[in-house]
Amino acid sequence: MTLKNLLKSLSVITFVMGCSMIFPVITGIVYDEPFLPFLLLMLSVLAVCGAILWGLRHHNANLNVREGAFVVTSIWLILGVVGALPFVFYGATPSFSDAVFETISGFTTTGASIMSDIEALPKMLLMWRSAMHWFGGMGIIVFSIAVLPMVGNGALQLIKAEGIMDEKLTPHIRDTAMALWKVYLAFTIANALLLYWAGMLPFDAINHAFSTIATGGFSTKNDSFGHYAHNDAIMWITIFFMVISGINYLAHFKLLKKDFSGYRTSEPRLYLQLFFAISLLAGLMIFLHQPQQLGFYESMKHSFFTIASIMTTTGFASIDYVDWTNAFLIFTILVMVIGGCAGSTAGGVKVIRYVVLFKALAVEIKRMVHPRGVYVMLMDNRKITSGILTAMLGFFALYFCTNAALTIYLSMRGLDLTTALSASLAMVGNVGPGLGLVGPMDNFSFMAWYDKLILSLAMVIGRLECYTFFLLLSRSFWKRF
Amino acid sequence: MTLKNLLKSLSVITFVMGCSMIFPVITGIVYDEPFLPFLLLMLSVLAVCGAILWGLRHHNANLNVREGAFVVTSIWLILGVVGALPFVFYGATPSFSDAVFETISGFTTTGASIMSDIEALPKMLLMWRSAMHWFGGMGIIVFSIAVLPMVGNGALQLIKAEGIMDEKLTPHIRDTAMALWKVYLAFTIANALLLYWAGMLPFDAINHAFSTIATGGFSTKNDSFGHYAHNDAIMWITIFFMVISGINYLAHFKLLKKDFSGYRTSEPRLYLQLFFAISLLAGLMIFLHQPQQLGFYESMKHSFFTIASIMTTTGFASIDYVDWTNAFLIFTILVMVIGGCAGSTAGGVKVIRYVVLFKALAVEIKRMVHPRGVYVMLMDNRKITSGILTAMLGFFALYFCTNAALTIYLSMRGLDLTTALSASLAMVGNVGPGLGLVGPMDNFSFMAWYDKLILSLAMVIGRLECYTFFLLLSRSFWKRF
Ligand SMILES: [K+]
Ligand SMILES: [K+]
Known part of the structure; x- marks a missing residue:
């Protein structure tokens, strides 16, 4: 150094x-x-x-x-x-x-x-x-x-x-x-x-x-995309660009050379499947359970916008959903944790890690049935080595430990569980708004100055994908300088 | 078969x-x-x-x-x-x-x-x-x-x-x-x-x-150990037996042969350290922030009792803490997730898995600094093979996916986040009471009959340590019968 x-x-x-x-x-x-x-x-x-x-x-x-x-x-x-x-x-x-x-x-x-x-x-x-x-x-x-x-x-x-x-x-x-x-x-x-x-x-x-x-x-x-919620063109244009901004830029780069193969790999495929499935389900939840009766199209529009916004960790809001039906809120928390694709500007855990995780679980279960079998984990026809697997599973652990620590800290500072947990996921996942007191139409100004610095640190840790930051805290990093 | x-x-x-x-x-x-x-x-x-x-x-x-x-x-x-x-x-x-x-x-x-x-x-x-x-x-x-x-x-x-x-x-x-x-x-x-x-x-x-x-x-x-909360002897006797019931029975078995080495291994040591640290911290939180002013000794007594009860996943309650300070509630959620030692009657993730997890993370971080180093993970002087490690990390994933699915289900059934999340952790972790609507002095009678059957299934899945159950859902399990 x-x-x-x-x-x-x-x-x-x-x-x-x-x-x-x-x-x-x-x-x-x-x-x-x-x-x-x-x-x-x-x-x-x-x-x-x-x-x-x-x-x-x-x-x-x-x-x-x-x-x-x-x-x-x-x-x-x-x-x-x-x-x-x-x-x-x-x-x-x-x-x-x-x-x-x-x-x-x-x-x-x-x-x-x-x-x-x-x-x-x-x-x-x-x-x-x-x-x-x-x-x-x-x-x-x-x-x-x-x-x-x-x-x-x-x-x-x-x-x-x-x-x-x-x-x-x-x-x-x-x-x-x-x-x-x-x-x-x-x-x-x-x-x-x-x-x-x-x-x-x-x-x-x-x-x-x-x-x-x-x-x-x-x-x-002041009210983010609530200002433009009546303009369908602006809404859907923004949904489209949020969604593609959550995809790996290497795939986009290939596209410029008229090569679509980047979008056909496991990660963007699962990302888009999850996006559509969750948006539809969450939209249905709003349509069925939301007391203020938005109508089917409006429910779907706001659902697609909100899920796109949170899953890509953009954080725009077209409507104040902070007091909506619990089913919708849990979907916003779910997509906060999922996040976008690796190699994009999106935060969260990233879809690719779930692809690997589910493949690893399937192999583990197979291994229990036939302990002497030899298993090769493939993703897009390439082998996932045990080194990559351990690093990925370790990332999950680090990510959730970071969030647990921040949630505990925010609770000790007096915030309720919904606010503390969602704020933590929103900071470490680089989403922006959470739920409860830090919903899409609220802001973080009510917190103490040292809370704000700790939250700033959490944003940086999340942005650096945890490992990079915790590397600096390790003894072996500072040894033999 | x-x-x-x-x-x-x-x-x-x-x-x-x-x-x-x-x-x-x-x-x-x-x-x-x-x-x-x-x-x-x-x-x-x-x-x-x-x-x-x-x-x-x-x-x-x-x-x-x-x-x-x-x-x-x-x-x-x-x-x-x-x-x-x-x-x-x-x-x-x-x-x-x-x-x-x-x-x-x-x-x-x-x-x-x-x-x-x-x-x-x-x-x-x-x-x-x-x-x-x-x-x-x-x-x-x-x-x-x-x-x-x-x-x-x-x-x-x-x-x-x-x-x-x-x-x-x-x-x-x-x-x-x-x-x-x-x-x-x-x-x-x-x-x-x-x-x-x-x-x-x-x-x-x-x-x-x-x-x-x-x-x-x-x-x-009806009010569980609230009935005996004035009797200090009963309280501390119960705390003691809850805590030892959360320790690996193989360690107890060794004790009968006057061999104390079972308690000196990593898992019971971390288990007891966590128990004392969290009980003290949570007790301090009650003492400082709880409006009804319990006094220092009473705060500590209820804190030790509650943390012992939830960490060992017993689920007795000496007091209705469901509306207590958020800091205390988050500690109850934390110990729900930690659980007791493997090989005891306690549920939750189990302390041994955290021991392995933290060791694995330390090795991963070392490996990033010196990618060509050769690392051996030891626990109590015995090697943790990569097979055991993957199985353990996989357990974490399965455990949290099960809880995420159940939390989403309960939210879609209309429960608020605190109730849904804590109920899920309490069921899969075999704790018993959660927070919110399913707190220690409430019960699960208000739920629909199919919810109760799904929660029963969740208790069984948790009790079988996830893998055993999901094994039965896999295709390879049913192949070549
Ligand atoms: K953002
Ligand atoms: K129990």
Whole structure:
């Protein structure tokens, strides 16, 4: 672990983050808002990072596993503090910890907010929230496809083992990143144009496209997509883009080469099956049991929107479902835990791990009947080694232990079980809203400053897929430095 | 799978169950209750089973894995129906499904009830409830120590691998059962005598001893141990016996030979550490946050009692904690999931699996830092093979999937999240009471008859440690018959 390696990597990421400040600055200029502090912040960030990068221009930073894990964890301290400064400058948040929470929530694409009146904010800050999502989302795809397999996390190792990476994508981070970046950009532009076509104002269309493609969840409206719930085109366009944003980007990348095979693998197939099955069932539950009688089509529309929003861990809300029938609420919790596909911006456990889990259980049960049989676990015709299997099952354990610890903490802070459990799943799964006191039309502002910092940490742990973070806490990580 | 094997095994178990009806019959005679129907039932059961066993006396039933799994699963149909008849005879339950629920709850040592006025029941039936616990508890110890390792379930395989079985206990089921039976009997007598000494009436002392040693939870009082909460001796005696009943019976068996090493292994150590730590913390939470101000000693007493009761999955209640501070409730949920030690009558996941889980996670994290290292997982100086590890992690998955399915079902039946989740954990973990609508002073009578049958099934699945049940659902189980 050399200081130069760390410094260079951290500076590159911070530099790109600085670049993304161009969006709020332009917004400030267009809407005649006091953009000067924002511009100065951006220029300072670019200047400092630029200077470091210039100084280290001859240094070739090839990170090893430890350095990689250290960089992707410690970068959140920089992002959290620097990204929070605009909120502090413009007095948008009552305290610094609130600003940090909002920022971490932005960059992790969680989308949980401490703001109660979003529409009263300067448009610059609204754009900054969306831009953080968008920048964060791109970073997460690169991280999960290029960095995670190195760290040995099961899910992406499997994709690597599947050979998608070495066949179709170049192994270098930079080239991979550029390729994915084009797909990400194309989706965002398509989404924004379609939203504009369907009747959204350009500013809202761009913000919501940023937020949707990153499966972020920050909106420019106080009641999120409740504002657009009457506009069927906007609703279904958003459902469509949320759903595809939850699919592995390597599959999308193949699509651009007219190769549909990426969608036919086990993970996206199960993901889409689950999405349709749960949306239909949950819609039926609303239609049958909801006292305020939405009608069949409206029930289905809101069900598809909500399930898409929570399963892809976007967190938009088209309606306040926090007091709805228990059957619907349990489905929202279920899809929070499932999450989207690995290699997308979605959080949660990820569908691929359930695919492997169910295959492993089937083999275990077979093994009990015929203990001397030899069993090979296959996924998409490729072998799941016992190493990958153990890493995956370990992830489940780590994920649920993290959630158990956070739920216990929040309960000890006085929250009821529904709020504590759903808040925990919403933070570690990078969903955003939970149930109870932290429902889709509520926010996290009522919590104490240290609760907000702990929740921020939970968002980061979830975003780093647990292992990467807990790696840093282990003794063996720090040995022999 | 031969019919004779199945018939003989099922008859043996049913015969023993018939014998255990002697307790309620004697109770009926002593308290001058109409014991004749009960006596006739007992004699019929003994006659039918006796005739079958006489007919098959020359048949040597050596069960293979499939037959074993089939027997221990299908026996519940017989136990559930035959055991329910006394409740039907004496009109104690409004319907047959209620009687089945109460019976399955008894034999699985779950202790969830559909009775609201227990004290109004004939003493015979009270004794039958306790006797079912006691008989069931003994069966479970034999099952988990003698049958489960055969089925390949990780937890007990490990104990087997540890060499406790082949060193100290004879490998034959019958000898093992007799050895454990003596320990079980000694504990029960000691517990009953101590309760009597502390001031309990003889009838209540015997019933509560049966219920405590089996970690069952049925009481002879409407408010369970709330009735004895003022008697400190009874409280602490019960806490002590609940806690030791949650420890592996192989350790107790060694103790009789003055060998304390069984208690020094990882599982009982972690079990006791967790028990004391959580009881202290939960007691502190009551003392600090509970509005009705119990005082420090009373807070601790109720906390130790409740945590012991739920962690050992006994399910006695000394106080109605259902509306207590959220921090206390979350600790009750936590210990529900942890459970007692493997090889005891306790349910839940079992502490040994957490020991293995945490060791596995530590190794996984080490492996990420040094991917080429060779790692050996040890527990109590014995190797945890990858086969045992996968089986254990698979158990976690199966356990949580079962609970997720049941929680979803109960939510779709209209229950709130707290009730649905805690009821599911209480059923599959064989705890008894949950939270919300199914708290320690409530009962399950408000549910529909089919809900009760599904909950009965859940108790059986939990009692069979999941794998044994799901084995029967697999295609490979039924192939090549
Ligand atoms: K989100
Ligand atoms: K119990």
